[in-house]
Amino acid sequence: MRELAGVAALFVGLGPAAADAGFRTPESLVRNVYAHYGQGAPELSKGLPQDAATTRQFFDPSLRKAWSAPRTAPYDFLVQSPSWKLGPVAIAVIRRQYDKTYVAANFDNRGRPVTLNFILVNGPEGWLIMDVESPHDSLRMFLEQFRN
Numbered sequence: 001m002r003e004l005a006g007v008a009a010l011f012v013g014l015g016p017a018a019a020d021a022g023f024r025t026p027e028s029l030v031r032n033v034y035a036h037y038g039q040g041a042p043e044l045s046k047g048l049p050q051d052a053a054t055t056r057q058f059f060d061p062s063l064r065k066a067w068s069a070p071r072t073a074p075y076d077f078l079v080q081s082p083s084w085k086l087g088p089v090a091i092a093v094i095r096r097q098y099d100k101t102y103v104a105a106n107f108d109n110r111g112r113p114v115t116l117n118f119i120l121v122n123g124p125e126g127w128l129i130m131d132v133e134s135p136h137d138s139l140r141m142f143l144e145q146f147r148n
Contacts, residue, residue, distance in 0.1 A: 022057065022126020026101045027091050029127045030118050033058065034089045034105070037079055047076050047084075060121055060128040066143040073146040077139050078132065080114050100130065 023029040036048045048054065055068045075082045087108035094117070095102040103118040119131045132139040 022123070022128050024126060026093055026103045026118075026120045026122075026127050029058070029120060029129065030091045030103050030105050031089070033078060033118075033129075034086065034107070037084050037086050039085065048078060058129055060123075060130045063129060063131065063140065063143075066140065066147070069143070070148045071143065071146045072148060073142070077134070077137075077142045078116070079109050080116075080134060081109050081112075083110070085110050101127075 023032060033048055036046070038045055048058065050068050052068060055064045059067050076084070079086065089105055089107040092104050093101060094104045099121055101120045101122070103120060105114075105116045105118060107114055115135065117133045118129060119133065120127050121130045122128075129139075
């Protein structure tokens, strides 16, 4: 019983901001990104939201402002298209380098193969997205280009 009280005190001490941010593994972060691109529940079928809670949960502080800023983009960078019907998403850690981990996400979007490399950092909040690279661009550059 004393152990349970200690665990409860730990979660209370963290507060909602710490409990809501980040993920425990790099793979779980990427898996949870693509959970927002399904064909199921409406709240999980509109792409990764730009609201403050989602931004804090998924993105490194250096990318949060750019992700949540209003923008008029021609497509969703995370699926490389304005619409989507994704096939299975293959996720693999491809490199661990100092404080960064690179995770590849491969999938088909409406029959077109897509490969993205997520650059993730692990900090006090858990694993967070620092950037995402496509063969031609990065999420940071994309967000900067199409900001309002």
